[in-house]
Structure formats: structure tokens, C-alpha cells
Amino acid sequence: MSSQPTTFATTDVSDAHPDGQVCDPVFQIFGGVVAFSGSIATLKVFEDNTLVKQAVEGPGEGRVLVVDGGGSTRCGLVGGNLAVSAATNGWAGIVVNGCIRDADELAAQPLGVRALAAMPRKSRRGLHSGQAGIPVVFAGAVFRDGEWLCADRDGIVVLPEAPAPG
Numbered sequence: 001m002s003s004q005p006t007t008f009a010t011t012d013v014s015d016a017h018p019d020g021q022v023c024d025p026v027f028q029i030f031g032g033v034v035a036f037s038g039s040i041a042t043l044k045v046f047e048d049n050t051l052v053k054q055a056v057e058g059p060g061e062g063r064v065l066v067v068d069g070g071g072s073t074r075c076g077l078v079g080g081n082l083a084v085s086a087a088t089n090g091w092a093g094i095v096v097n098g099c100i101r102d103a104d105e106l107a108a109q110p111l112g113v114r115a116l117a118a119m120p121r122k123s124r125r126g127l128h129s130g131q132a133g134i135p136v137v138f139a140g141a142v143f144r145d146g147e148w149l150c151a152d153r154d155g156i157v158v159l160p161e162a163p164a165p166g
């Protein structure tokens, strides 16, 4: 990636956009990048990370992959290999309503990651159970494909579109 992404403070974004969505503070910070933002790409899955793998192996174009894993804490939907793919393919970050694994490997990647927790058990593959691009609802927010998300140490804010620079 040649251009440096603009960084935003979620507090400033929230102050400037009082109608914006602010996620409930249920996420832990993983990944080697704490503050990230980008256009949202959604996935809805349940204990099967086939679609997550497929998404991160495609072009990220600075987007944030928002994975509604149904809040399951029984397995990790994103691990070290998927994090490497996501970072390599230009994803800015991944937000998981569920768990990750390989936390140390995620911390070594230039990628933002939020998830409910870390969990060693792997997920399944190939159940053909997920959906891409549909609105997903968790942490008190609705995440829609093409809307905009920013995250930092304070939390996660979602707006219909990226704020004007400056």
C-alpha cells in the first residue's frame, strides 16, 4: 500500500456525528494495528470460517471485514494464516462478533483486529452456511456493506460514509 491511511479518533468522530452508531464496548483489541478505519464488507457465519478465508484471500482495498459470528465463543474464526492473508491483500481490519485464535500471530500483523475473545479451538470449513454482504447486527449496531467504520483504543464508531477530511 503506497498511501498512508488517514487516522481518526473515535471520540472526535462521535462528537462530530452524534447520530453515528457507537458500538457497545464488548471487544478486545488484537492485531498489530490499534487504530484503523475503512469501508465495511459484511459476512454472517456460524462456527465456519469458509467465507472469512475467501474474503481475506481477495482484495481488501482498505476495507474493514465485519464478521458476525453469532457471538459464538466456541471456536476462533480468524487465526494467524487468515491474518497474514488479510494484511497482504490490503484489508485495514477485521471486526469479529466471535473469537480469534493465534493471538500472538495476529499481533505481529499490520492489521486491526477486534473480537470478543481469543479461543484455541479452530472453526469448521465448508458447511456452506454463511452469507456475504447482508446487514449484520451486534454490539448494539447495524453494520451495512459500504458504510464506514473506525476503531481505536476507545471503541468503534460506524457512520453511513467516511467523514470529510480535516
Ligand SMILES: O=C([O-])CC(=O)C(=O)O
Binding pocket: 049, 076, 077, 078, 079, 080, 081, 082, 083, 101, 102, 122, 123
Ligand atoms: O485457518 C483457520 O481456520 C484459522 C486459523 O487458524 C488461521 O487462520 O491460521
